[in-house]
Amino acid sequence: AQSVTQPDIHITVSEGASLELRCNYSYGATPYLFWYVQSPGQGLQLLLKYFSGDTLVQGIKGFEAEFKRSQSSFNLRKPSVHWSDAAEYFCAVFLPTGNQFYFGTGTSLTVIP
Amino acid sequence: NAGVTQTPKFQVLKTGQSMTLQCAQDMNHNSMYWYRQDPGMGLRLIYYSASEGTTDKGEVPNGYNVSRLNKREFSLRLESAAPSQTSVYFCASSIPGTGSEVHQPQHFGDGTRLSIL
Numbered sequence: 001a002q003s004v005t006q007p008d009i010h011i012t013v014s015e016g017a018s019l020e021l022r023c024n025y026s027y028g029a030t031p032y033l034f035w036y037v038q039s040p041g042q043g044l045q046l047l048l049k050y051f052s053g054d055t056l057v058q059g060i061k062g063f064e065a066e067f068k069r070s071q072s073s074f075n076l077r078k079p080s081v082h083w084s085d086a087a088e089y090f091c092a093v094f095l096p097t098g099n100q101f102y103f104g105t106g107t108s109l110t111v112i113p
Numbered sequence: 114n115a116g117v118t119q120t121p122k123f124q125v126l127k128t129g130q131s132m133t134l135q136c137a138q139d140m141n142h143n144s145m146y147w148y149r150q151d152p153g154m155g156l157r158l159i160y161y162s163a164s165e166g167t168t169d170k171g172e173v174p175n176g177y178n179v180s181r182l183n184k185r186e187f188s189l190r191l192e193s194a195a196p197s198q199t200s201v202y203f204c205a206s207s208i209p210g211t212g213s214e215v216h217q218p219q220h221f222g223d224g225t226r227l228s229i230l
Binding site: 032034043044 | 117153154155156157158203205217218219220221222223224
């Protein structure tokens with residue numbers, strides 16, 4: 001069973017435009033939720049995480065994500081994209097039952113001038 | 114700030130050869146992980162270590178062995194490499210040694226790109 005899904009394989013946005021990357025999970029309870037970014041040739045960097053509490057989470061590099069229980073989603077957003085944001089973005093979930101941590105398949109972001 | 118260091122960065126092997134991938138972290142983290150990254154599949158956990166002297170299997174452990182040599186170092190060994198093990202391998206670490214956060218990687222190395230012919 002797929003625990004985390006990123007529906008968009010690739011997204012292209014113009015520099016300065018807003019960005020939203022989608023992430024959906026399948027789990028009975030509320031999982032712990034994460035977003036990572038991977039620049040070309042590098043490892044992953046944790047952008048933000050949600051465990052509980054306020055459903056709008058602020059992260060590094062101007063990113064934020066909103067947990068919506070009704071939609072089983074944890075979408076990543078940024079109001080104004082910079083060329084340096086071009087990278088691969090991974091959503092991930094931790095399922096406390098069974099201590100399982102899963103990455104999504106990633107969304108590749110291209111930023112055009 | 115070295116963080117998580119992986120060696121080598123690139124390697125080409127022939128089928129049946131053996132190799133050890135090295136990973137070291139200088140952040141005094143308790144937990145360490147090995148992942149493989151394949152196109153269209155995200156990252157999959159091979160093995161993890163919650164603390165020095167302990168290791169546990171992840172999602173795809175077959176064909177691999179690991180050693181947690183000390184708190185800093187966590188190596189991954191391919192005893193008899195197969196073309197299916199061609200991948201990018203990432204080591205990661207995190208602070209906790211106990212509790213649920215053992216399973217949540219925080220800091221990643223830059224990867225080892227391994228090709229098996």
